[in-house]
Amino acid sequence: MKKNGGRIETDVLVLGSGLSGCLTALTSAKKGLRVTLITSSRDPEESNTWYAQGGIVAEGENDSPELLEEDILRAGAGLCNPEAVRTLANEGPKLVNEVLIQEIGIEFTKGTKGSFHITKEAAHSRKRILHVDDATGRAIVDKLIQRVRKEPNIKLISNHSAVDLITNTHHSGNPLSIYEDVTSMGAYIMDKKTKKVKTVLAQKTVLATGGIGQIYLHTTNPEGARGDGLAMAGRAGAAIINAEFIQFHPTTFYKKGADRFLISEAVRGEGAKLRNGKGELFMKNYDKKMEDLAPRDVVARAIHEEMVKNGDDCVFLDLSFLKGKGVNIKKRFPNIYKKCLAHGIDMTKELVPVVPSAHYFCGGVKVDSLGRTNVKDLYAVGEVSCTGLHGANRLASTSLLECLVWGYKAGKDIVETIDSVKPKDFSSIPLWEDAGLEEEVDPALIYQDWVDIKTTMWNYAGIVRTSKRLERARADLDYLRHRIEQFYRRTKLTDNLIGLRNGILVALIVINAANRNKESIGCHYRKG
8 A cells, every 4th residue: 555755743733823823832842742833835924913913902091900801702793602702801901011011022002101002902992903004913923933933842843744644533543542542642744845645743742733714715814724724623522613603804994806904903093094985984883982983794795785786896984084093094094005006006196996705704713711622632822712702703813812811721731641641552553544546636627616615605604695696505515525526635735725625624514503503693594
């Protein structure tokens, strides 16, 4: 039987190089554990974190953990896990100071008096958001990757795709393993350049693979956010919860034929207003109290309704209100300004065309307060996980803080418990086998299958959902899943094929969850 690739043994395997993955890796490695950090990108800085513009929740003026809790619970529409909310509110701002500022050295933007510039975002009752201009995530992950590269106990492997998690019950050559508790043993990973699959065996495995936005036609997420970690966890038997809750960011730049990019909520936080195609300020018709700073699901649906009602392709952000507040647009939002200008829009003088796009996955692999899943020795941190913090809708800028808190706590738990874990016997775990796979991937088939997934999810399981749409989506995608699985079984492995297999499974996970939940709540909005 033909074997493919080699074999790596490590104490900790981390899949994903964003904030949560890097922090878990660093926290573990500093205590002497051998860590293997895998990223699918050529450039390890490329991650969901890198694209986070707005900022991270800290402690604002006249603020308290109790006030932050109230805001998170309100945005989450009654479905937040109270324990997770308390953990974040009490521990998060402290870790921002101790880890990001003091230890990692993140230089957050300062105001005129030399203190940190703190801004406000939607559904927050206080100004409490720290930021690095409009590229906060990029600044954080750049510093973290620098630390990772310098850490001798971390082996960083880029341009490798995770194929599947390895578990004792599924992959062991010992038939008696089926009587054991499901335990993570590592993962199979594919070198995207050579197409060789390596067997990485680990005492502890951490999923930090980011979101699922790429299953939608319009998204703010990078190309790699196709739900790989969620799909692998599901196949391994990990519990997945709250998968119907997909947060659509209200404002992404719109231009026909151009890629969408995020127009940070901080733009509205500083005072920008939304106008419809007639030039009317419309948010007061949907939320009289908070208007343009209403929770994201409210704003996204309002924009959707205005577009449908008026037959428009987009609505517009009016930044003229910022000038009256003394905000220097070019200085406050330099990257957004440059990207808009590259598409012919000067946001200091012109209205910015925007539409909603799939942005953040509030559900995920169910974890406890330390990031542990129901699969033994398997952790999940960051967007791939579901701590219950976000409930039915995420409060702005809590995502980076969640990555920080649970990345740190997972790393600490790994350090504290790994000595008590009986060293795994990897002798019965086989290397990857690819004998008999002779068919080459046809790019046209993969492209068309992705088009079907993205358009189906956007039209039938997007901002507004109905029973008929969800049933049609389930039937269409279930049929497509069988075809893709057959294709996968006989075709030589590529990254695109791995992603397609994962993408269709994740789409069905979302569809089935949305179908089961008949209640319209948070960012799961049903009309019949």
